[in-house]
Amino acid sequence: MTSSAPGSTPAAEPAVPDRRTVSTTTATAIAIADMIGIGVFTSLGFQLAAIPSGFSILMLWIVGGAAALCGALAYAELAVAFPRSGGEYNFLSRIYHPALGFMAGWISATVGFAAPVALAAMAFGEYFAGVVPGAPPLFVGLAVAWAVTLILLSGAKLSTTFQNVSTLIKVALIAVFIIAGFSVPEPQPISFLPQPGDIGHILSAPFAVSLVFVMYSYSGWNAATYIAGDVRTPERSIPVAMLVATLIVVLLYVLLNAVFLYTTPMAAMTGQLNVAQVAGEHIFGATGGRIVAGLICVGLVSAISAMMWIGPRVTVAMGEDFPLLSLFSQRSRSGVPTIALLFQISVVTVLLLTQSFETVLEFIQFSLTLCSFLAVLGVIVLRVTQPGLPRPYRVWAYPLTPFVFLGVTGFMMYYLFSERPLQSLASLGLMASGLVLFFLSKRDFVRGEALQRAVKG
Template sequence: MTATDAALTGGAPDVHRRTVLTGTATAIAVADMIGIGVFTSLGFQLMSLPSGFAVLMLWIVGGAAALCGALSYAELATAFPRSGGEYNFLSRIYHPMLGFMAGWVSATVGFAAPVALAAMAFGEYFAGAVPEAPPLVCGLAVAWAVTLVQLSGSQPSVIFQNAATAIKVALILVFIIAGFSVGEPQPISFLPKEGDLGYLMSAPFAVSLVFVMYSYSGWNAATYIAGDVHDPARTLPRAMFWATLVVIALYVLLNAVFLYTTPMSAMAGQLNVAQVAGEHIFGATGGRIVAGLICVGLVSAISAMMWIGPRVTVAMGEDFALLRPFARYTRSGVPATAILLQISVVTLLLLTQSFEAVLDFIQFSLTLCSFLAVAGVIVLRVTQPHLSRPYKVWAFPLTPVVFLAVTGFMMAYLLFEKPWQSLASLALMASGLALFALSKRDEART
């Protein structure tokens, strides 16, 4: 079977063994979801939603939407069990041109920019825990250290990812338990009070939901490595379901402990709400404790994105001669060239400090790609009713429709609030279409 034949049948060539089990696939998704967002967004939510009930409902509603997306992707991933995420799905559902467009966004900056942001955040928080540490050097060091682990082989990567994620979840649980145990309770209720239901129908609630959904981004992480997963028909749905449930529970409990231990007035409008809460719970050393907690969390997030991002490039390289060098695996089952490409882009973004601008303009395209993928679940039920589906999404069509409604609102918000960045995002997608056309023309000549 050639690489092209494999693409048309929905599977990749057996260039390496399927070694990722349910635990590791779950760990990758959990690690990818829990980044910096949950530790920073509460302060801005409290400025317009001064209600414990409304804030927790925000994270529950956002989590439910993420779960709807995860279950929808699970149907696609088990029907087309190949690495690549949206590149794989959109190619099969609509046209290889759309798949290439989505893959181009992911392979260039879709993962590199979030990795750079996480690495820079690691440097800043590490400097908070260890004064005088240079943030940029620390950011570069952690990004390259994680990359070296990825390059060392599939088994060390599995061990490192599982351990880093387990430590992160354990530390968050310790923080939550300590907060409820020793923190000074605030006069706040998590049950609905008069006027609270009105917040759920307000514009600030809808706007805050956009940023909550970004904090949940990563629920689809396991689909990017579907080609690495053992028994994907069973593993992928379980991993995506449990990963999303774990993160929903952690996010709701984290925000509850922030509100339980710290006055709203002290957190409203603050970016570093976790640090503020840590100081209220643990005293003067609380800030350093929280900084260390966030650093550990960012290491596992960087590791997850450095693992899954290159697999998109690999899938594209298997299908297109222009990108063929990036499809090569080492004897230890590592796509070294693709990994080195991503860390090179990460390094460039860190050195130029341009990753925040890149993140701003790729948000629309990433959201649009996930929207098209979930819409594809409905499209395939109509166009290919007899397609083999080892897993079918629950409560169809309600589940994908819920996700489409939320992401549709997000795209409308981005177009209204950030029109130029959204247009630039569309321009990046257009450049992918142009490269697709160029690649096809070159193939036709050979």
């Protein structure tokens, strides 16, 4: 603080913009938008190949939703105990060791969000070509990713409005699709009540394997924790946002799959990737494919916006902690993390131009799942090691809630490692590579402190 002469008016401190500008509504919208991507519109065809049962399919999405809800409630306890942006970077640093948190942040800051954004942008280009034949998918994908980035760079007010409106339109269009589906005059002869043999389906290996991909469709339930430092009244808003968002998405996912089965013969969907378009043709006729393609495009825009919003917050948090990365902590006057946002869109652009995003996604799945596992395990660790830690919110039904999530996530990691051992090991290797930067940053930090002490001395 600058000193002033006796009797004079103290020099005014520069105004610091309030970063906590995100409301409960916007935090909920971001979580919903991040969850509803393309997975729910494509996975049913592969599930039906081994689980030809309406009840069992719906139970698959209900079980996956319950696991996601357990994870969301556990993360909410961590987020209000440590109300800072950064997600797993923040949590694992506080619970275990800064090096582990840095490795988690390293994955998120580099490709953890950029690769899903690139995939969503490319999917947007492909589906947009279904609405406007002849449109170049790569160019369209790049255009939508950069357009969303420019909106986010413009400031918090426009970004908030865009996210809320685009998510509301997405949910409304899905609701219209569901209502139209249940209104078809000639539904399929399918029952959603338990039938003989359903227990066998639910206890089968295909059900367990399908659950892995269902959980990926639910990924994004933890979105609000990445922006905890920007949320107003996080102790109240974050638990509400995560609970409401997850419940809404579970309801939409169950109803969407019910509509697919209600309107379209199983034989027509089995093994098909474009299940939603096949169902759209049965609901809306010949133009159904274009209608569904447009619906998915709208949904992907809000998903891209959500991931572009929350990803840079991890980079900002790391930049605030480590001088070597301090460039990424810079914000505009309106609080936008400009450098971090431009860095993320640059990585997205490279992934799109090199068409390497699908490969990157395969390599990072194991490490991302491991980080979520360790974060939820941290709820139990902290209850034992820091029982007096202030917890404005405590996870419901503890310890059952975290144990459910840990069981499902543990199975996912076992499946990933057994089916894709090389990719899983490479994923751990990429995560561990962040240790090099961590120790370089730590050494820079220690040198800086020593220099400050020498100057003061």
